[in-house]
Amino acid sequence: MFKLIIEDDEGKTTVVPLIRDEITIGRKEGNTIRLTERNVSRRHAKLVKQNSSVYIEDLGSYNGIKVNGNKITGRIAVSEGDRIQIGDYLLALKMDRAVAAAGRAADPFGEVKTLPLERPPDEAMTPGAEAARAGGGNGVEAAGAPAPAGAASAEALPDAALDVAPTTPVSTQADLPARLVVLSSNFAGQEFLLDKAKLVIGRVDDNDIVVNHRSISRHHAAIVREHGRYNIVDLQSANGVRVNGEEYGKVELRRGDIIDLGHVRLRFVEPGEDFVFDRDATVTDISPGGWRAISPAMGVFVALVALSLVAFIFRDRLFGHGGTGAGPPDAQIAAAPLGTPSGPSELEIDRALSHVTQLINEERWDDAIRECDQVLKARPDDEMARERKQRAEAGMKNQEAFARYTKSSANRDWDPAVEAFNAITEDSPYKERARKDWDEVRRSYVREHLTLANRAVQAGKCDEAKREADKVKIEDDSNTRVVEIVKSCGKPQAVAETPPRQRPPRENATPTPPRVRPPKPAAPPVEKEKQPSAAESAEADALASQGMDAYVKGQFTLAVEMCNKARKLSPHNQTANRVLGASYCKLKNREGAVRAFNSLEAQLRQFVKFVCHNEGLEIP
Numbered sequence: 001m002f003k004l005i006i007e008d009d010e011g012k013t014t015v016v017p018l019i020r021d022e023i024t025i026g027r028k029e030g031n032t033i034r035l036t037e038r039n040v041s042r043r044h045a046k047l048v049k050q051n052s053s054v055y056i057e058d059l060g061s062y063n064g065i066k067v068n069g070n071k072i073t074g075r076i077a078v079s080e081g082d083r084i085q086i087g088d089y090l091l092a093l094k095m096d097r098a099v100a101a102a103g104r105a106a107d108p109f110g111e112v113k114t115l116p117l118e119r120p121p122d123e124a125m126t127p128g129a130e131a132a133r134a135g136g137g138n139g140v141e142a143a144g145a146p147a148p149a150g151a152a153s154a155e156a157l158p159d160a161a162l163d164v165a166p167t168t169p170v171s172t173q174a175d176l177p178a179r180l181v182v183l184s185s186n187f188a189g190q191e192f193l194l195d196k197a198k199l200v201i202g203r204v205d206d207n208d209i210v211v212n213h214r215s216i217s218r219h220h221a222a223i224v225r226e227h228g229r230y231n232i233v234d235l236q237s238a239n240g241v242r243v244n245g246e247e248y249g250k251v252e253l254r255r256g257d258i259i260d261l262g263h264v265r266l267r268f269v270e271p272g273e274d275f276v277f278d279r280d281a282t283v284t285d286i287s288p289g290g291w292r293a294i295s296p297a298m299g300v301f302v303a304l305v306a307l308s309l310v311a312f313i314f315r316d317r318l319f320g321h322g323g324t325g326a327g328p329p330d331a332q333i334a335a336a337p338l339g340t341p342s343g344p345s346e347l348e349i350d351r352a353l354s355h356v357t358q359l360i361n362e363e364r365w366d367d368a369i370r371e372c373d374q375v376l377k378a379r380p381d382d383e384m385a386r387e388r389k390q391r392a393e394a395g396m397k398n399q400e401a402f403a404r405y406t407k408s409s410a411n412r413d414w415d416p417a418v419e420a421f422n423a424i425t426e427d428s429p430y431k432e433r434a435r436k437d438w439d440e441v442r443r444s445y446v447r448e449h450l451t452l453a454n455r456a457v458q459a460g461k462c463d464e465a466k467r468e469a470d471k472v473k474i475e476d477d478s479n480t481r482v483v484e485i486v487k488s489c490g491k492p493q494a495v496a497e498t499p500p501r502q503r504p505p506r507e508n509a510t511p512t513p514p515r516v517r518p519p520k521p522a523a524p525p526v527e528k529e530k531q532p533s534a535a536e537s538a539e540a541d542a543l544a545s546q547g548m549d550a551y552v553k554g555q556f557t558l559a560v561e562m563c564n565k566a567r568k569l570s571p572h573n574q575t576a577n578r579v580l581g582a583s584y585c586k587l588k589n590r591e592g593a594v595r596a597f598n599s600l601e602a603q604l605r606q607f608v609k610f611v612c613h614n615e616g617l618e619i620p
Contacts, residue, residue: 002054002080002093004047006033009088018093021049025086026059030236039063039087041383043219053077054093056084059206062383063087178230179269180223180259181277184285186213187264189277194230199223201261202235214354215239215262223253230268232259238350239263260286349375349382356388363429365396394425394557402430409437414445418475422595423564425557426588446476453485462489474595532570540570547579551586559583560592567599574604581608585615594619 002018016033023032028042035044041061048055057075058065065072066085078084084091178194192199192209199208202219211220217237224231233250234241239262243251253259257268263286269275352375359368372389375382401423408417421438424431453468465485472482532540547562560583566576581596585608597608597619612619 002049002095004033005092005094006035007090007092009037018047018049018054023047024059035086035089037088038381040089044086048075054079061086062387176271178253178271179275180209180266181269181275181281182211183258183265183267183281183283184263185283186285187211188283189281191277194223194225197225200235211261211264213262213264216264217262217350220261230270237261262286349379349385353384353388356385356392360388360392360395363395363399365392365399368392369396390555395428397557397561398424398428398430402434405434409441412444414441414448417441418445422589422592423560425560442475446472446479450479450482450485453482457485457489460489465489470598474598475591536569537573540566540573540576543569544573544576544579547576547583551579551583556583556586560587572599574601578604578607582611585612585617588615588617590617590619593617 004016004018006014006016020032024043024046025031025033025035025040026042026044027034027036027038027040031043039062041059041063043059044061045065046057046059048057054077055075056065056067056072056078058072067076067078068083069085078093080093080095082093176193180192180194182188182190196208200219200222201207201209201211201216202221203212203214203216204210204218207219209223217235217239219235220237220239221235221241222233224233230253231250232241232243232248232253234248240247242248242260243253243257245258245260253268253270255268255270255273259266259268265284265286267275267281275281352371356368356371356375359365359371369389369392372385372392375385376389379385401420405417405420405424408414408420418441421434421441424434449468449471453465453472456462456465456468466489469482469485472479543562543566547559547566550556550559550562559579563576563580563583566573567580570576577596577599581593581600584590584592584596590612593608593612597605600608609619
C-alpha cells in the first residue's frame with residue numbers, strides 16, 4: 001500500500017494513504033486532495049492505481065506537472081522515490097505496509113458530504129407525476145416539487161460526492177445493464193451501456209461517455225451505481241442536469257426518466273426494460289434559447305447584470321422565506337443556473353468564453369481581448385480566460401506584422417519586409433498568407449545585399465562587406481556567390497610588370513643613378529563597426545534577461561519580442577541570440593532559428609541546434 005507525502009513551500013509535510021483507486025488533485029473544492037496555492041489549477045492532476053502500479057495524469061493544467069524535474073504530458077507511471085512537482089508543492093510516493101494491513105478502516109481524505117436535491121419517493125408520486133416522468137417532465141410534481149430545506153444546489157456539488165462505498169452487483173431480470181438512449185436529433189438513437197459502478201459523461205475524450213456537443217461541459221455529470229440503483233450526479237456543469245424538467249444535484253433514475261444535459265436529451269432504460277428506439281422513441285430537441293452577447297465590448301457585462309437582476313427578482317419566490325417555490329416553471333429554469341447578484345455564474349462565464357472563441361476565429365482580436373478582460377475582472381484566476389487573451393494578443397501582433405510586411409513589400413522596401421515576415425509566428429494563419437509572395441521578396445532582398453556587399457569590396461570596406469554577406473547568408477545560407485565576394489576582399493591585385501629593356505652601355509658615359517619610385521599611397525582606413533554604448537549594452541542585457549525568463553515560462557512569442565529588441569541595441573549580444581534561436585525552434589520558425597544560429601559564437605551554437613532537433617527542425 002502506498003502513501004503520498006506532500007510538502008509545501010514552507011516545509012510543512014502532510015501524509016495521505018492512497019486507499020482509493022483514483023484521486024483528483026487541484027485547487028477547487030471537491031477534489032480528493034486540495035492544494036490551495038494559486039499556481040495549482042482547479043483540476044490539476046489525477047492519481048490512478050492500476051494493476052499494482054500508480055500513474056499520474058495532467059488534467060490540462062496551466063502550469064503542468066514535473067516528475068524528477070521533467071515536465072510530463074498525458075499519463076505516466078510513478079514509483080517510490082520519484083519527486084512530483086505541482087505548483088509550489090512536492091509530492092512523493094512511499095510504500096506503507098502498515099496501512100495496507102489496516103485496510104479501508106476510514107476515509108483519510110475527509111470526504112465532503114453534501115445533501116443533494118431529491119425527488120419524492122415512489123409512494124408519493126401521483127398518477128400525473130408518473131405520466132410526466134415517462135413522457136418528458138411536463139407534469140405538476142416534476143415542475144413544482146420543492147427541494148428539502150438545506151438542500152445543496154447543482155452548482156455547489158463537489159466532485160467528492162461521487163466517491164461511494166463498494167457496490168454490489170445489480171439484480172435485474174436480464175444480463176444487460178441499464179442504458180442511456182439519445183432522443184435528440186443530433187445523436188438520435190445512440191446508446192450508452194451503464195456497465196460500470198461509475199461513469200463520467202462529458203464533452204472531452206477522457207470521459208467514459210463522450211457526448212461532443214458545445215452545450216455539454218468537459219466533465220458534465222456522472223452515473224453512479226449503488227446497491228443496484230442508478231443515480232445521476234451533476235459535476236458542477238455549466239448547463240446543469242435536468243430529469244423530467246427538474247434540475248437536480250443528485251437523483252436516483254427510474255424507468256423512462258428523461259434526462260437533459262445541456263441541449264442533449266436522453267432516456268434512461270432500466271435493466272430488463274423492453275425499449276427499442278425505432279419502435280418506442282420520439283425524437284425531440286431542446287431549444288437553445290439563452291444568453292447572447294449584446295456587443296463585443298459590453299456584451300458580457302450587460303448580460304451578467306441583466307441575468308443577476310432576474311435571479312434577484314425570483315429569489316424570494318423560488319427559494320425565499322415561507323414561499324412555496326411553485327412559481328412558473330420557466331422562471332425556475334431560467335434562475336436555477338444563475339449566481340447571486342454579487343458575481344457571474346459558471347454558465348455565464350462559459351458562454352462568455354465561447355463567444356471569445358468565436359471572436360478569435362473571426363480574427364476580431366480587440367474585441368476578444370476586451371471580453372477576456374471582462375471575464376478576468378470577475379474571475380482573476382480563470383486560466384481559460386488568460387490563455388485565450390494570450391492567443392488574442394499574439395494574433396493581434398501577427399496581424400500587425402503581416403500589415404507591415406504587405407506594405408513594405410508593396411513599396412519594394414525589402415529589409416523591413418523580411419523583418420516583418422520573420423516576426424510572424426509559424427502557427428499563425430498570417431504566415432501562410434505571407435508565404436504567397438515570400439520567395440520573390442526574399443530573392444529581391446538577397447540581390448540587394450549582394451550588390452551592397454560587392455560595392456563594399458570594391459571600396460575596400462571589408463567589415464561592411466561582411467555585414468552585408470551575413471544578411472544574405474541568414475536568408476539564403478546556400479548562396480556561394482557571397483562567399484566568393486567576401487574572400488576577394490582585401491587581397492592585393494596582381495599587376496604584371498614589364499622587364500626593363502637592356503641598352504648597351506655607351507663609352508665614356510656617366511652612370512645613371514637608379515630611379516626611385518615614389519611610395520604607394522596608404523590604403524584608406526577600414527571602417528570599424530559601430531559598437532554599442534555602455535547604456536545600450538546594459539539595456540540589451542536587461543532585455544535579453546527578460547527574454548530568457550519568458551522562454552523558461554514557455555512564452556516563446558514574448559521571448560522573441562524581447563530578444564529582437566536587445567539585438568537592435570547590441571546585435572552581437574550572445575544571450576539574446578541564443579534565446580532567440582531556441583524560441584524560434586519552439587515556434588517552428590526555421591528561418592528565424594538559422595538567423596540567430598549564424599549570429600552565435602561556435603561554442604554556443606550547440607544548444608540552439610539541440611532544441612531545434614527536439615522540435616523536428618534541422619539547422620546547420
